[in-house]
Amino acid sequence: MSEHDHPHEPITNGDEPPAAARARALEQLLIEKGAISREDVRERIDWLVSRSPADGARLVARAWVDPEFKQRLLADARAAALELGLDPGPSPVVVAVENSDDVHHMVVCTLCSCYPRALLGPPPAWYKSLPYRSRAASDPRGVLDEFGLELRDDVELRVLDSTADIRYLVMPRRPADTEGLGEDELAALITRDSMIGVAQPSAPAAIG
């Protein structure tokens, strides 16, 4: 008797949410139609989980210490990532936006979960949640407040809704009292959330 003439039990914890069951059914259908292979799916997942915010942090830290690199990063973040030997991902255009004393940026994808995965790794669950996706657009200051980020009233808040092919990365402000730190020490201050724009970088004292 063939081993593959019957459906296999899915490898789950048994309390699979409906969306996961739907995704698995779609995956099975696409494989049966020959559109993708299991190997494609596994390679894609391997790539995704191999990415981390450390790459984005390297970009930002270099920009903090090298003004000319900062200009190149702001002009073309994809090229700047390649310059540092980083994988900018499949998006043809990656845009870095600079926070300053007067302007703060934050990123959302109100339609789904677009995110600079190559440079930040997999998006956090809250980034994909309906409350974040709706309120980051309509009440971003309320959202930032819940993240513990208080903006001065006179700071201009710019929300970027990544609705198409472009991926956005926030370049946070360099914290005070970091003049003596090297690039690697600076990179350790640059958190994932600060590159989404819902937090400031860590203060230098926070690093043990």
Next chain:
Amino acid sequence: MTYHAGQRVRVAARSHPGHHRTPGYVKGKTGTVERAYAAFTNPETRAYGMDGLPEQPLYLVGFAQRDVWPDYPGHSRDRIYLDLFEHWLEDGE
């Protein structure tokens, strides 16, 4: 690219029965082109297995939050930016 940075554009208020990348909250709103990117394949046909051609020019368009949400609780200078395809834009002057 029909529009250029600094130009006022209005987002078409039409409905679209299928996948599209223009959120309802900016339909009918007027904003300013921030960047003219390039042409990309059209997600409205690509989503259904077609090739997405012809490519459509894509723009970053910025809106005053108070123009988008009448009861916006934040600062009057706050803005929201979206990537919008040219076939959803009209001259907003």
